[in-house]
Structures are given as structure tokens and as C-alpha cells.
Amino acid sequence: MVTRRTALVAMSSALALARADTLGAYQRHGSTGRKIVCLDWQGAETALSLGVVPLALTGKEEFRRVCAIPRSAEAMIDLGPGWAPNAELLQSLRPELLIFPQWPVRYENLRRVADVYVLRSQDRALGRVETLIRQLPEFAARIAAPVPAEAVIASFAGAIGDARRMLGGRFERPVYYVTLQPDGRHVSILTEGSLAQDIMGRIGVGNAWVGNPPAWGIAATGIDALAREPEAHLIFVDEGARSEAAFRNLGRSRLWRSLPAVKAGRISSVPQTYYYGGLATAGRLARAIAASLLGSNGLRPRQAGSAA
């Protein structure tokens, strides 16, 4: 797999690649929408779903891996890391609009390059999905999107409807949605405030986590926390090799083996998604959760070829 890490070593080839990328983007970039640059993935994903291919974005390799992107988006230029976007390259692209995340860190300088639109991802009063939906029409107008915002919202509603129908309106058990740590001792449980919880609520699945929700919707804790709700079903995010390592270590843990969900085989997987993703991610997540719960008779149905 060619990644940034390889590029660390083979810098000369990276130079040639960057050049080809740029030229390609200039040639292929059609006339749809404005020339925008996204400084985080939520913006890039949302723009793509609205039919606008950004000129460039930060962290392209990982974006490609974590978010499902259309082939047309391959031409986007990699602008470097999100914690230090390359200002000189950004300026040379002459974008018309920059899409900032809700919590930009040290991006003040970049406001000199072009106008800025801040895409919000979380609003405590509204919840994750509602925040995403409310700002979509305005965002679509700002980037002169060929696809109307209503179409994107409708396709998200369609995904929710599908998932609801698949589950028959309500799933009978509460669900822990977790990421397993490879050490076999820790899990991160998604709680209120996370996108997954919001989606689960919409498709009729209750969260098994109880207690005060952590500020940003992730509770990093020990596997003993999973014993609090004995009736629960367990959904884990399949991270490939990391999850495999976790299961090997968990197999040795008495505590894990005695969890009711594990004993009864009430455990299934979903593919990895971006935690701060947009509506497209939300729709995929809804279908993935429903499919995971439905096909959960066997232990650990694995996604073939998931990211290592």
C-alpha cells in the first residue's frame, strides 16, 4: 500500500506524483460548482455528495480509506496534513472558497487566501444529524452545487427508512457500539453525542450505555463496562488486523469470555467510518448497523478486504 509513510522515505517519487496530481486536477476539474478546497473530511464528503469535486483536501490518503469516495474524486490534490495545510500550495490553486471544520486550529492565516465557509458538525441542542441537515441547503448554495441539498437529505432519509424496515421498526436488544483495543483490555464505547448513537436512535436501536455521556460521545474504558447491561448486543467496528489482534487477546481474558453477549454469540461487526462524517457517512452507517444486527447469528461476520 502506498501511503505517506512510504513517501517519507521515497520523497523524490512523491514530488513527481504531486506534480501529476496537480496537472490532472486542473484538466479534469469540470465547470460544476465553485472552486473549493476542503480543510477537513466532512466538508470534502459533503461537497462530493452534492456533486462538487473539491480542488484539494487535507489528508487525502486516509480520506480515501475511511470515507467511500467516487472515482471522479481521485483527481483531488493532497494538501498535506490537517494540522498544517500547505499554505503555499493552497495559494497556488487559487480557490474561490475554503471549507473550514467547526474547530479549526491555527487556520487564521489561511483566511487571506479566499473566503471561508465553516461547516458545523456538532451542535449540542440539535444533535449530530440535525446539525448536518440544517446547514446543507445553505452550504449547497455557497458552493453552487449541481445536486440539490434536498436530494442528499432525501437519500439519507431513504437509508434510514431502509434500515428501519430491515429491523422491523425496533431492535429488541440494547446495543453497545464499540471499538476494541488490540490490548484486549480496553474498549471505546460510543455514547450520546456520537453520530452512531444518533443514527441508532433513528432506526429504532437503543444504546446499552448508561450513565453520564462523555463530552464528545466516546467513552474510553475497560471491557468490564460491557458487563453492566447483560441483555445487550455488541457491535464492534471492524478495523482489520487491529480487531484480529484484539480478539486474540480477548480470547485469553476470563472477563470477556464470561460476558453474556459473547457467550451467546450476540456480537457483530460494522466497517470503519469517519467519526465526524457528514450525511453520506450517516446514511452508510444506518444501513451498516441494520445489516450487522440482522446478520448477527454467526460470530464476527467479516468485511472482506477491509482496511488494515
Next chain:
Amino acid sequence: MERVDHLLVAYGLMPRLAVALLCGAALGLSGTIFQQVLRNRLAEPSTLGVSAGANLALLLATLWYTRALGGGQELIALTGGALGGLLSFLIARRQGYSPTALILAGLVVGLYCGSAASVAMLYNHDHLANLFLWQAGSLHQGDWSGVLLLLPSVSGAWFLSALAMRPIALLNLGDSTAAALGLKVRLGRIAALIVAVALGGLVASVAGMISFIGLAAPNLVHLFGARTPRQQLLWSPAIGAALLWLADGLVQVLGSSGRELPTGAATALLGAPLLLFLLVRRGQAERSAAQAEDLIRSLWPCTLILLLVAMLLAGLLAALVLGRSDTGWSATWPGLDAAAVLQWRWPRVLSAAAAGSLLAIAGCVLQRMTGNPLASPEILGMTSGATLGYMVQIMFLPITGQGFGLIGAGVGAGASLYVLLFVSRRSAGGPDWTLLVGVALTTLSGALMSILFAAGHPALRGLMGWMAGSTSGATASASLLAAAAALLAALLLPMTVRWLRILPLGPSIPAAVGVPDAKARSLLLGFCAAVTGIATLLVGPMGFVGLMAPHIARRMGLAAVGAHLSGSALLGAGLLVASDWLGRIVIFPWEIPAGLVCAFVGAPYFMWLMQRRAR
């Protein structure tokens, strides 16, 4: 489901309790051995690069050799820790394993591993939330395997050190005394340290980075009145175990109400205020850990400094003019800047130079004043204070617009300066105790940071670049301000030279020649803190420059105070400018933060210097 509850107690709570007690005892014992053998109050289980090595190994395994993790993380962490310790020993070998050499070597190895870990994390941020928990130290258990690993080894180590009570006591008297009393100094030191290192590595492998216990337990025991090595070896494992048990209990109580925090963070939250309190209550004059090293003194310091000036100027020019774009290399001369790229470059170059020199000056003054080679700006707690202030601002206050960006950092740095000055004045202790205050502050704010990190805030990804020492966000106004501060600091420096010459001589001499001891120290501390704070605002809490630039300057042969100060400042500026340029160029359009490049290039150079000048 009563059975589940039983199992929770039998395989969750009970082993957790046992692991807490064992880890605490192991850390206390390890810290005591370190402090006795290396004769340094700041030495602790992580001093020889052990925790950093373990951390790095585990991180690399998590990211790239995940398969290996399936065999249990203990072995990986132990291997990493052992390699870190071994490297430290190898570097210090030529200098006869002297305490100073060992501490310095360990520090460099630690910095190097830490930077490598930061790089790995910066470029793999989607897996991050998981790693923070381990780094902050966690005692969650799923069975008794951790206890089975720790129990025999900790009791064995304790037994061994009880047998070796006399050699350890002798080593604490200094090399020549110990040798005169018939001890094989090198052999004794290495053997004792291997035991201590193994203990630290074991704890790191089972529970991650439990900070502070290894440092605090021996010092607390000392403050409570245990003076002989025998008392220390007996009591500090007990105090360590009690501390960790208490902290973990607190964590569990909080966890049951859904407000879980990492145990390692809790130990710092608990231990740091305790240590500060005791320092204020019963601070006492201590002998300094300073040990003059035999280093070459250059015959032509002026020539050397001129050379450094020339190198800095050349570096500044190259960093400004040479760059990469999407079409290849380019040289952009001021005045002929068609693409207007210089508006992005000059603030970066200027802030790198200013921050580098400021940090190096602060480091040099601190090392001179305290005579402790471990002294560096970040050890004073100023950088952590600034980091914490910045993080709190980003998370809880909506003002992230133009101009407001750095207010939080300024407030944080100021607050830690106030605590530092307040406590160190009240404690009237020696220079080492002042540094201990700084360490306590650093650990405290580090703990708060790891709590915020574990919460998974979306802005943390952006913060990491700043924390790794990237200059990319430096605004024009901020960099001009820093340059002005650097000039001002350089103008103030000549006034400190006499103090720095006299203060290290001991408590009685300054008064005899008319230097107000306490006042001079406070002023110098305040100076360092202000200087560090400004640099931190620009380039983040950078670990390497402030510590290493003075050491490198000293090893180049700049021995006199004035030459040492100016050499350090020039070196610091040059190092950071070059690092910033390299970081921008190497993986364009990506970036390696200057702070990390600096550690990557500087640490091996420093290791080589240590080898070369050995005798």
C-alpha cells in the same frame, strides 16, 4: 445475572487492586534506586528512556505490526523498554557510566523515542483515541495474568535490592568515596540500574505510562523524614503502592458515575499537589546534584561564535529563498516574488529563529543556575501551562478568530510562572527543589491534557501539529512580536552573566561577593519563564531545543558563561530554522513539524558528540 457480578469482582476488580499495589510498589522501588544510584532527585523509572522505548514499541506495533499484538502486548513493551535502556547504557559507556552521562543519554533516548512516537501518531490520527488511554496509564484487567507477571518479579527485585542495600548506599556517596570503600562502582551502578529499569519496563508493559509515582514516592518519603537508603528502600515502595491504590480507587469511583479518567492522569492529579504542598511546608537546602564534567574548553570561542552567526545567516537565507512547489524546486528572491509565497515563509522562518533562540537561552540560564543537566524550559512547567491554557481555550471558549488565538496560552504560562515563583520562594530550597516544583507542574498539566485528549475533542487533531512544534500557523504579527522578545532577551543577557558565574558556586559565596542569592534566582527564573512562554505560544511545547542547544554549545567548547549563552542562542535559532525548512521540504506538500525534525537530527548528533568528547 449474579454470576456476571461475581466474575467482575474475581477477574476485574480483584486483579486490578493487586496490579495497582504491585505497580505502585515497583515504581516506588525503581524510583528510589534511580535516585540513589544516579544521585539526582529528578531521576525516575522513565529516566533511562525505558518508558519511552516501551511506548514507541507498542505504538509501532499498534500501527503497523498489529499481528504481533495478538501475542500479548507485554512482551513488545518489555522489548522496547529494554532496547531504550540498552541504548542509553551504550551511549554512556565511553564516559564510564557516570550519573550525568547516563541521565543525559537516557534523556536523549527518551526524547528521540518520544518524537518518533509523535510522528507515528501525527500521520495516523484515525487510530488515536485508543492510544491516548494507554499512554495515560490504565489499570483495567480482564484476568490475573498481569498479577502473575508482576508478583514474582517485583518481589524478586525487592529482595535483590534489599541484599544490595550497602552498595546502593555507597553509590549515593559519590564515585570516589564508593571506590575508596571497596565498591566496583561501574558494576554496582549497572547492576542496580538494570533492576530498576526492569521494574519500570514491567510496569509500563502491564499498565502503560503511570507517571509521577516513581518520582514522587522517593521524594515524599524523603520529605517525610526517611534519610538512610535503608529507610528509603523500605518505605518508598509502600508509599508508591498506597498512592497508586488511592488514585485508582478515585478513578473507579468517578468511573462508576460515567466520568472515567485514566489512572495515570489521576496519580499526577493526586501526587503533584501533595508534592507541592510538602515542598512549601518543609523545603530544605539540599546539596546540588551538579557534578562538573571534564569537557574541552575551546581556545577560540569568538571564532566559534562568529562561525555560528555565519551559519545562522546562511540558514535564514536558504530557508527563506529555497522552497518546493507542485512543479518542483524553486528559488524565490525577495522583490521577485511573483507567486507571493514569501508572505507564508517569512513568518515561519522568523518565528523559528526567535523561538529557537529564546528556548535555548532559557535552557542555558537554567542549566547554569541549577547546575542540573536535566534542567530545561519545559521542566519548569511553563510550556505545559501554555499548552493547557491553549487547549482549554480551544475547547471551552468560542473565540478562535484572528488575534485571540494565543491568549489562552499566555494566561496558562503566566499562571504556571506564578505558582512556580510562589512555591519556590516559600520553600527556600536549593535549585533542585525548584526544578521539582516545575516537574510537579508539568505532570499536573500533562494529566489534565491527557484527560482532555481521552475525551476525543475534534480540535485535538489540529492541536497535535502545534504540540509537535510546527510553525505553520505562525501569523506575521506573532512572529514579529517573538523576534522583538528575542532581541530584548539578548539585550538583557549581559546582565545575567555575573550572577550565573557566581550562583552555582554554592549558598555562601554569592552573599560574600554581594549577589542577592534568593532575589537573583527569582529574577532569573522569571526571565526564563517569560522567555519560554513567548516561544511556546509560537511553536508549541517543544522539547528538544531548550535542553540540547546549551549542551551542544558546551560540548563545542563554549565554557565561559557569556560565550555559552550566546552560542546556545545561535545554535537554538539555527537548529530550529534548519529543522523548519527541512520539515517543509522533505515530504511536500506534507510537513514534518520543526520540533520533531529537530529532535530527529539533533538527538543523534548529540549522541555522537557525547561519544567523541569522552575520555
